[in-house]
Amino acid sequence: MNEHTDDISTDETTQRKHAAMIDRLSNLHQARISTKTNSKDPTFESTQSFLTTFTNSKQSIESSLTQIQQIPNQDPNSDLERISNSISDLEKLVAENSYFLPPYEVRSSLKTISDLKQTLDSVTSKVKPRKKFSFKNKPTKKQEPEPKPKPESESEPEHKTSYTINDSPGFRGTENAILTKEFTGSEIREFVLSDLTNCEVKLKGRFRTLFINRVRNCKIYVGPVSGSILIEEAEGCLFVLASHQIRVHEAKLTDFYLQCRSRPIIERSCGVRFGPYRLCYDGIETDLKESNLYEDTGNWANVDDFQWLRAIQSPNWSILPESQRIDMVKI
Template sequence: MINMAHQEDAKEKFYRNFRIQQSNIQEQITHLPSIAPVAGERQDATEHILTNISRLTNDVRDATHFLPAYDHRVYTHAVNLLRKELDETTAKLAPKSRFQFRPRPVRTALSCDEASKGDSRRLMGGEKTTTTNGQPPISPPLSPGGGGGGGGDGGGSRGRSRSPRTVKVEGQRGAVITLPADHSRTSSAGQLTDLSGCVVNLCSPSVEASRAAPFASLTLKGIENSVVVAGHVDGPVHVTGLKKCKVAVTARQVRIHDCEEVDFYLEVRSGPIVEGCKKVRFAPLPPGGGLGTGEQGEQGGEENKWGEVKDFLWLKEGQSPNWSVLKEEDRVEEGVWRGVMGDGDEGGDVKVVLGRFGIARD
């Protein structure tokens, strides 16, 4: 009995340590695009991540004597996913692919370009506006953040495009958040942090922008009672600490941590990963498509794996109780998504928009 109790303690300690290291590595990979490639800074960061992944691999190997075979396979798979994600991220950052953008036709009913026509809520030049019906002010368009440091390039940045490394918004309450009409997300990482009662539309507002490179990565953290139409993300999406939200996104991979009562509408190339979540539900993007790129079902011919969810904290056989498939009768209708993207008649009334999604503002 004493030996069995010791093994259980070792398993619990290993789990906590593994999760901390895994989370740190994921964060490092997410922010890799925001690190300047000059002076070998990005290469040093990549090598540091590889070292951490190797260390975690050794930890899993050394834990074989007290981990059950099934648990060991789960941890090994998690490490392999980290390595794969790093490989995909560095491949996207390679110089050859960094500046070659393929034109992509926007041709579905819910395309970001079409949906944003006549959207009077979008603000230009950082001006602040209030609605005429007394509703809360609309937030300014997303602006370049400080990720990676603006002055870190030194003389090496002369003559090159100064597109933002990180596009972020934080600390908003009861706001409508959209991209400005001339915004291009080329080589940018997106960050949304500490939002409550907000409606966010990150779809490119113009044909030119929608044909440019999508977000390299996206981080959603600490968001409550909100709707997020995240558009197209070329790399990973990291979601942490969301409650009572609706999220729609097209991405390569989606990792979800510590979320509760969140509905995800996805088009993904690999199965979503959840950890520490409760009552999260999944559905494919609406049949009309286009919430991300207007390319639903055409990601290189790859299948949409929105329903192949993996719960890393559910180590038993069978269905995890922490997530489920969203029933068709409970899914948000296509017309409601149109309203978020500019075709609705609710204007800047955040409360009305959230109400149509079944979300009550606190």
């Protein structure tokens, strides 16, 4: 093993739960405004400001999709990639601002992004009929074998994913490794975990945003994330995470140990289980307090399944029995 340092029911109960969730998000937003000083954070802190920027970006992407069909291009690859990157940026925008947005706006924005992805695939099949272009590229086999980049190389990703940010630090394209990283001092803007298999990841310190994409049979332990964690395509994994907002897309047979200010959101997932946060390292109490995540709200047990709109419990997730929960993990 190599070692490297570094997710509609009209029933009255359901309505009350959603109303309580909206109140909690509103209270969180007001608390952040009252405590925020001298910040250079570019997030909007205003639903209307976010919606204006989101709508302008959406309209720009739709205009580009229309134009690429009306004006033939012998080599549309660059245009298609530019549009794909714009959609990824829009998804990143939602992830970074979802901690203060009303749940309805989060769901509506994610639905818009999903529609844009489908439109891009449809347009691609028309302008490139011989070779289908997918919004999310899977790793491709190389004609000649090349050595894998070392995990500590955090500049260029080996494979492009829907959350790839070229200049963001992260671990990408790695198998059978222990990956550790410790950040001290100021909060890290964002971190990326992508295309990992059979890895153990240990991240110490404070983060603003965490993107996790295509991980399989991994154990991932992360310090507090003051903004959002967005997970897509996880199978057979174990996550220990603390964040204001956690959203999970396409996860299966995976356990989550969480501490979060808002209700975790899952979508297109099955066989996922939830328990309380189980992470310990020197200085974690300070990191949790500075990220406003020190208090256990119990929201780890209040999961919203966006694919399950009935009043009864979703069959896609469950609470981890106490007898099956892991012990406190020290990293």
